[in-house]
Amino acid sequence: MSVYDKLTELGITLPPVAIPAAAYVPFVQTGKLVFLSGHVAKKDGKPWVGQFGKNIDTEEGKLAARAIAIDLLGTLHAAVGDLNRVTRIVKLMSLVNSTGDFTEQHLVTNGCSELIGQVFGTTVGAHARSAFGVAQIPMGCCVEIELIAEVE
Numbered sequence: 001m002s003v004y005d006k007l008t009e010l011g012i013t014l015p016p017v018a019i020p021a022a023a024y025v026p027f028v029q030t031g032k033l034v035f036l037s038g039h040v041a042k043k044d045g046k047p048w049v050g051q052f053g054k055n056i057d058t059e060e061g062k063l064a065a066r067a068i069a070i071d072l073l074g075t076l077h078a079a080v081g082d083l084n085r086v087t088r089i090v091k092l093m094s095l096v097n098s099t100g101d102f103t104e105q106h107l108v109t110n111g112c113s114e115l116i117g118q119v120f121g122t123t124v125g126a127h128a129r130s131a132f133g134v135a136q137i138p139m140g141c142c143v144e145i146e147l148i149a150e151v152e
Contacts, residue, residue, distance in 0.1 A: 032151055039075065040068070065112040086149050096142070105131040108131070
């Protein structure tokens with residue numbers, strides 16, 4: 001099954017690439033690797049704000065991370081032209097806006113990892129990952145995730 005068939009099956013429409021909010025580009029390709037800049041969580045087109053351990057819970061965070069996965073896929077599509085060219089999702093790095101006593105950053109990040117796995121399958125979609133708790137993310141967003149992919 002093609003990646004696009006899987007997206008259709010999941011009811012996902014890829015968004016256009018977001019315009020950068022600062023001095024950076026949405027993606028860079030070097031050799032076979034494509035590096036996507038960090039994407040922040042958005043809800044209804046606006047920053048999805050909150051701090052874990054204070055005013056947002058893990059389950060809502062998983063939804064925010066899933067929303068980021070969809071945005072990342074839209075950017076990856078723009079970067080490579082055809083998601084079926086992706087041979088491996090190499091790594092995700094997740095920054096989770098959280099208080100010092102919140103310890104479920106890895107569970108929040110699962111919202112992104114699980115969707116990437118569904119879309120690309122267990123071989124291409126299996127990836128290395130880091131999930132960090134941070135004191136703040138731009139615009140007060142609850143999660144920011146970046147992605148590295150390999151293409152043919």
